[in-house]
Amino acid sequence: MTLVASLRGLCRSRGSVTAETAVVFPAVVVVLAAALWAVAVVGAHLECIDAARTGARAASRGEPMERVRGDVLAAAPPGARVMVSRTTEVTRVEVSASVRPGWGVSLPAVTVRAAAISATEPGAW
Numbered sequence: 001m002t003l004v005a006s007l008r009g010l011c012r013s014r015g016s017v018t019a020e021t022a023v024v025f026p027a028v029v030v031v032l033a034a035a036l037w038a039v040a041v042v043g044a045h046l047e048c049i050d051a052a053r054t055g056a057r058a059a060s061r062g063e064p065m066e067r068v069r070g071d072v073l074a075a076a077p078p079g080a081r082v083m084v085s086r087t088t089e090v091t092r093v094e095v096s097a098s099v100r101p102g103w104g105v106s107l108p109a110v111t112v113r114a115a116a117i118s119a120t121e122p123g124a125w
Contacts, residue, residue, distance in 0.1 A: 048077065059093060
């Protein structure tokens with residue numbers, strides 16, 4: 001192969017990297033967005049777990065139910081729903097929240113849930 005022939009081949013394939021990048025870049029952006037959304041969902045789930053545990057501990061000690069709900073809502077993700085039930089033996093707190101990506105308003109929300117159960121202390125009922 002001569003030098004002239006190799007230079008001609010180099011000139012013909014010059015724009016192929018740009019075309020390949022233009023095809024791959026949107027796919028990389030979609031994968032990155034999905035990964036960030038997954039991280040947000042996992043973070044909201046962890047917040048629900050922490051809020052449920054906090055509420056179960058407080059309710060099992062005999063804290064007033066209004067205060068327990070307030071503490072749980074303060075620790076939970078925005079827009080969370082809380083259900084607290086206390087019997088003489090068991091205290092149960094359930095927290096659920098819908099998570100929607102901020103960049104995809106038309107995408108469906110993912111609902112995350114967590115529950116915590118604790119033994120009710122004597123005299124707390």
